[in-house]
Amino acid sequence: MKKSNLWSLRLGFSGKEADKIEKLGLEKFLKKSYDTKVDKALPAFLNDDPKTLAELKELKQAIKDADSEAKKKALKKAIYSGIEFRRWWINKMRTEEFPLRENMVVFWHNHFVSTSQKVKVNYWIYQHNMILRENAFGNFKELTKQIVKSNAMVKYLDNVDNKKDKYNENLSRELLELFTIGIGNYSEDDIKNGARALAGLNLGEDGAVYRNRIEDNTDKTYFGKTGNWKADDLVDIIFEQKNIPYLITRKILKWFVYDNPSEELVVYYGDYFRKKNFEIEPLLTKIFTEEYAKENAGKKIKDPLVYIIQLIEELEVKDFDDAMIALFTRQQGMDLYNQVNVKGWDGGNAWLTSQIYLQRNNTSDLLCSGRSISRKVIKTMVEEGGKSNKELEKIEVKIDFDSNGTNKTIITELSNRLLFNVNDSMQKDMENLLKYDFDPKEEHANFAVIRLFNYISKLPEYQLI
Numbered sequence: 354m355k356k357s358n359l360w361s362l363r364l365g366f367s368g369k370e371a372d373k374i375e376k377l378g379l380e381k382f383l384k385k386s387y388d389t390k391v392d393k394a395l396p397a398f399l400n401d402d403p404k405t406l407a408e409l410k411e412l413k414q415a416i417k418d419a420d421s422e423a424k425k426k427a428l429k430k431a432i433y434s435g436i437e438f439r440r441w442w443i444n445k446m447r448t449e450e451f452p453l454r455e456n457m458v459v460f461w462h463n464h465f466v467s468t469s470q471k472v473k474v475n476y477w478i479y480q481h482n483m484i485l486r487e488n489a490f491g492n493f494k495e496l497t498k499q500i501v502k503s504n505a506m507v508k509y510l511d512n513v514d515n516k517k518d519k520y521n522e523n524l525s526r527e528l529l530e531l532f533t534i535g536i537g538n539y540s541e542d543d544i545k546n547g548a549r550a551l552a553g554l555n556l557g558e559d560g561a562v563y564r565n566r567i568e569d570n571t572d573k574t575y576f577g578k579t580g581n582w583k584a585d586d587l588v589d590i591i592f593e594q595k596n597i598p599y600l601i602t603r604k605i606l607k608w609f610v611y612d613n614p615s616e617e618l619v620v621y622y623g624d625y626f627r628k629k630n631f632e633i634e635p636l637l638t639k640i641f642t643e644e645y646a647k648e649n650a651g652k653k654i655k656d657p658l659v660y661i662i663q664l665i666e667e668l669e670v671k672d673f674d675d676a677m678i679a680l681f682t683r684q685q686g687m688d689l690y691n692q693v694n695v696k697g698w699d700g701g702n703a704w705l706t707s708q709i710y711l712q713r714n715n716t717s718d719l720l721c722s723g724r725s726i727s728r729k730v731i732k733t734m735v736e737e738g739g740k741s742n743k744e745l746e747k748i749e750v751k752i753d754f755d756s757n758g759t760n761k762t763i764i765t766e767l768s769n770r771l772l773f774n775v776n777d778s779m780q781k782d783m784e785n786l787l788k789y790d791f792d793p794k795e796e797h798a799n800f801a802v803i804r805l806f807n808y809i810s811k812l813p814e815y816q817l818i
Contacts, residue, residue, distance in 0.1 A: 354773045354818075359650050362818045363609050364641070365452035366659050367666040368770060373451075379645050380638070386453035387490050387634055393483070398437035404476045405558055434475055439679035439689050442482070447662060447675065457489035457633075458482065459658065460608045462689070463697035464601075465500045465532060467509040469690040474504070478690055480560070481505035493601060493631040494592045497532060499560075501584050507554060507561040510695070515552045516567040522548040525587075527695055533591050535600040539576070546573040550582040592631065598623035602636070610644050611652045612701040650773035651817045654704045657685035659818070660713060664810065667771075668720055668750040668803070677725065681716060685709050705816055714811045721807040723750050754802050760784065760791040767806060772814050779812065 357371040360379065364370065364386070374382050403409040416427050446455045462485060469478045481503050488496040500506055506524070507513060515521035525547030529539045553568025554561050563583065573582050576590050591597060602623040606614035622640055629635045655663070661681045665673050679689060686709065687698055719725065724745045754763050764783045768775045786805050792798060809815055 354650050354771065355769045356645065356650075358770050359773070359818055360641070360645060362655070362659055362663065363653070365456060366446050366662040368663060369666055370452070371770075379642060382451070383453070383638055383641060386451040389449065389451050389454050391454075391483075391487050393487075396437075396441045396479070398434055398441065399476055399479060402434065402475050406556060409474060435469065435690075436676050436679070438469070438475060438478070440675040442689060443658075443675040443678050446658065454486065454489050457637075458485045459689075460605070461485040461489065461496070463608075463692065464604060465497075465506065466692050466695050466697045467503070467505040468692060472505050472508045474508070477504040477508065490634040490637065491632070493626075493633055494588060496633075497528075497592075498585050498588045500532075501528060501551075501588065502554065502561045504556050504561055507556060512551055512554055512561070513556060515548060515554070517549075517552050517569045520545070520548040520552055524548075524551055524554075528587065529591065531695060533588075533600065534594055534597050538594065538596045543575055546575050546582075547587055549573050550575065550587050551584060554584055598626040598631070602626055602640075605636070605640065607653075607700060609640070609653075610649060612654060613652075651814070653818050654701060655816055655818055656698075656700065656704055657682040657687040657709075660685075660816070661716070664717060664720060667752060667806065669752065670720065670725070670748055670750060673725070673748075684712055710816070713816070717807055717810040719745075720748075720750060721803050721810070723748055750803060751799050752802050752806050754793065756793045756798070758793055760787040760789055763787060763791075763793065763802060764805070767802075767809060771806075771809050772812065773817055774814050779814070782808065 355371065357374040358368045360374055361368045361370040364382075370382070377385065403412045416424060419427065442455075442458075446452055446459075449455055462482065465481075465485065467478065467481050469475065472478055481500070484496070484499050484503060488499065501524070510524040510527055511521050512524040515524065522544050526544050528547065529544065530536055549569045549571070550573050553563045553565070555564045555567070556562075570581055572579050575582055575587060576594060578590055580586065582590070599619050603614060603619045606618060606622070611618075622636065625639055626636045658678075661678050665678075682689065683691075686693075686703065692698055725748045755766055758766065761784070764780070764787055768783075772779075783805060786808055787801060791801060793802075
């Protein structure tokens with residue numbers, strides 16, 4: 354696989370940025386990625402959703418007082434809203450000229466987990482998502498402070514139940530265990546005192562705020578420091594600790610480059626991250642440029658988003674409904690806004706169980722044969738409470754190849770684009786599919802190359818980048 358294709362897949366969701374990487378060079382490509390503007394316009398699907406605490410209270414009361422038919426209607430609206438939410442985000446992933454920001458948003462989304470299933474307020478999940486987007490390349494410490502004080506996180510980790518003399522430790526625990534420093538680097542007393550410092554941090558209009566009646570204003574000792582600490586103080590103290598950089602550098606390496614990064618690399622990049630005062634942009638630049646120079650293809654299993662978006666882009670499918678991508682990723686265990694637990698998606702080998710592999714192969718067969726799930730399935734799912742049918746629609750598929758080439762040059766072209774490794778057995782199989790007398794200008798040449806692509810897409814090697 355050419356490096357430009359490999360890193361287009363690692364930094365985005367398909368190979369379509371490969372030409373830009375080659376033309377600009379990796380560092381200029383990264384700079385343009387960091388400089389992308391964030392669209393802050395409220396998505397249309399949120400226009401009628403409650404955005405203030407008063408509006409939310411009013412809606413809850415209206416649903417409570419409604420008859421069964423009105424309640425069904427409200428449920429359908431909620432399902433549609435969830436579909437539109439996913440469609441909106443996936444469209445960003447697919448259409449951004451430089452998709453690294455959106456890839457980082459997915460990374461942070463799986464680091465600072467907060468699910469719509471539990472939060473139940475789309476606007477709060479949207480705010481959470483926008484904090485991640487606006488700070489994707491910013492400062493890790495400041496991002497952590499903002500997320501801890503978001504309505505979505507306060508609701509998701511039960512800090513709404515954390516009150517003076519009736520403490521809930523969930524947010525305090527996950528702030529340490531999963532968000533910042535990791536297991537083994539804090540004590541149970543730190544968790545208890547952190548919960549006291551977070552007591553009273555409750556839902557607000559634009560983010561969480563402390564409620565005077567239920568906050569704890571006594572002194573707490575946290576990592577050996579004593580004072581009347583609040584949320585921001587906790588984060589400041591955590592980021593003074595020796596082992597703070599390594600959990601996040603390990604996760605970034607796993608997300609982009611290696612399913613099993615070495616501890617040596619984790620510490621090396623972590624020490625650099627500390628020197629840069631936890632600024633994400635220089636860390637990413639160092640990781641990407643230094644790892645780009647190495648031979649490390651095939652070290653990471655594609656996540657479902659990369660798999661399906663690459664498949665659609667390679668087959669040049671037009672007007673593909675982004676909601677279908679959301680359905681596929683959910684089937685593969687990567688349901689956006691709804692991770693199974695606060696730890697997020699495991700990644701690595703979890704993306705290639707026998708069932709997931711079979712689903713991928715079936716999806717490739719479906720698309721390569723010019724068929725796709727109909728958009729009518731979305732409506733059916735809403736009407737039937739999440740069920741779908743087998744209705745298929747015909748789609749046009751084609752694949753880019755050199756029409757002046759030979760069977761071997763076209764096989765090499767696709768291999769360079771799609772596979773990190775080709776052995777003799779694979780080469781022989783591909784030459785049996787695209788034979789020596791293949792005529793690339795023949796009327797049905799495209800179908801023959803698609804058959805070759807379908808074979809490649811089902812190889813174990815195709816699952817790796």
